[in-house]
Amino acid sequence: MPGKGGDEAMNRMVPCVIAAILVLSPLVMADAALPGDLDGNGVIAREELASSILARLSSGTTAPGTPLTDLRDAAWIYVHWGGTARTVTDSSGKSLTLTRPLRRIIVMNSETLETMRSLGVTRERIAAVDKFIAQKPEFFPEYAGHPSVGSIWAPDYEKMLAMRPDALFLYASVSRAECDEIERRVTLSRPDLPVFRIDCYRPETYLDDAARLAEIFGAEEKGARLAGFYTDALKKVDAAASSSAPPEVYFETWNDFKTVARGSGYHDKVTMAGGANIFRDNPAEYPEIDPESILARKPGVVIKLAGSGKYVFGGYSGENSTRFAEVRDALIGRAGWSSTPAVRDGRVYVLHNAIVGGPQYLIGVTYMAKWFHPDGAEDLDPESLHRTYLQEFQGLDPGLARPDRFVFPAT
C-alpha cells in the first residue's frame, strides 16, 4: 500500500510535469482575445470575418493569411455565439467566459457526457473521459478505449494535464468534496482552464443543465428539442399521476432495507410519478430502516432498485437479466411480506437504475407512473419513450430498450 511518502513524492512530481507541459506547449493556454476580432472591440463583425476569410484565401498570392485555427474558431463563434464571447453560469453558480469553442474537453461524469451526446457533441471534441465511462461499451460504444483520466475518487492529474484540455467538466452537487479538490489542483496548474460544474442528473435542474451545455456548444436548437421531449413526456406522467390517489410506495435502493426520503433524487422521482413515499419524512435522505417498519406502513407498491451493489444485472449490458425474477421472488418471500397490499396485489417491481438515476430518469418515472396509476396510464408508453430517446438523442440502437433488461415484471 503506498504510504504518505509516496503521496508526497507524487505531489512533488506533479508540478514538475505541469511545468514541463507548460514550457513545451505554450499554445495550450487559453487565449483571452476573441479570434478574428480585428479591432479588439469584443465582437467579431461580419466585415472582420469576411476580411479574415479573404486573407486566408489569398494568403498564397497577396497577403499573410489568418491562421486556420483562428479562422475556424472565429467562424464558429460568429455562427453559434453571435460573434461574441460566451459567458455561461454553471450549476454551481460560477460564471465562466469562453472566447474559443471547446474542442478538447475532459468529462468526468457520465450524465453530462450523455447529455452532451443528446446535444450532438461528438467524440472528436472529447479528449478524455473518466474510467467508468470507458467501462460502459454498450451505452458509450464510441468511448470504449478512449483515453481515461481515472475517476473523481482517483484522478490521474498528470494525464489530465498532459491531455491539454480546453475545459473540464465535473459534478456540481454529488461528490462535491472530491470535485472541489480536482478543480483546485487542476486550476492551480492551469489557472486559465475553465472548469464547469454541471450535474445533469437531478430532475429539477436537468433541463437547466442541458440548456447550459447547449449554450456552451452552440447547440440551442438541439437543446430546445431535448427540452421539448422531456417536457412532453413529463406532461403525460403528470396527467397519469393526477388521475388517481397516490399509492403508498416503498422504494428500496440496491442495499437491502435502505430506502429514500425527502431530499433525495429518488424520492423526488417517486413523487413525480404520483407515488407517496412511505418513508418521506425520515430525517436522513437515504435511511436504513427496520424491516418491521415497512410492514407497519402497509405499502401498496414496492420498487426495488437494481444495477449496483449486489444487484448488478440487466441494464444496457443485459447480463444475467434472469436475476430480475429471482430478486422479485426474494422480496415477496421476505418474512411477513405476504400480508402487505403490494405483494397481495402483485405490485412488487424491480427497476434498473440506468433508467432512473441519470438523464434517463424520465423513462423510469414513466414506468413508475404506469405502475402507480394503471387506470390513468393509457398515454404512457415507457418502452417507446426509451426507444425514441436512444435512437433520436443518443444515436444508439433502439433495440437496446428491451423492457426485460430494465424492469420486472416487464409487462
Next chain:
Amino acid sequence: MMNCYFFIHILRDYNHYYLLYHIQRTIHMMRGHLIAGTILLLLFAVVVQGAFAGVVERSVEPAEQSTYRVVLTIAGERVAGITEVLPPGTEVREVSLPAGQYRVDGTTLFLAVIGEPEITYVVRAPEDPTGAIRGTWTDFVLDEGGTVAGHADGTESPQVPSAAPLTAGTPKAAPSLLLLLAGTMAGMACAARCRGKGGMRR
C-alpha cells in the same frame, strides 16, 4: 513477392504440373484482385464525390456584350471561402457581395461567404477565350471543402455558345487529390490483403 511465392512451391514440391497450376491460379487471382481493387477505388471516389457534390454549384449564362453571368449556388447557410480561377484575360466586372466580401487578384476571385445562398458575378471574356473556370470552396465551420461543381443537371448552360470558355465549368465535384490518394491506398491495401489471404489458402 510473386517469384518468392513460386520459388517456395518449387522447392517444396518439384512438381511442374503443380507449378503450372499455381502460375495459372495466381495470375487468375491477381487479375481478380486488380479488378476488385479498381472497383473499390471507383466506389470510394463515387462515395467521396457524392458526399460533397452540389454543396457549391456554378452555372454560367451569357449576359450582354461579351459578358457572362456566373451564379454560384451554396447549399445551406455556411461560412465559407470560394476561390474562382478564371481563364487568362478574363475580367471581373461585378460581384453581388459587399465590397469587403470579395477580392480580385488578376484572374482569381476570392469570395467570403457568410450565409449567402447565392452569389453572382459578371465577367468579361477575352476576344479569343481559352480555358475554363476552376473553383474550390472551404467551409470553415464544418471543416470541409471541395470543388465548385457544374450545375446539377449536367448541362452547364445551353444558351452559351460552345466556343465560349466560361461555359465549361469544372467537372462535378471531383474529389480532392488527397482523398483520391487515400482511396487508392485503401484499394491497394485491400488488394494486397486479399492476395495475402489467397497465397495462404490451400
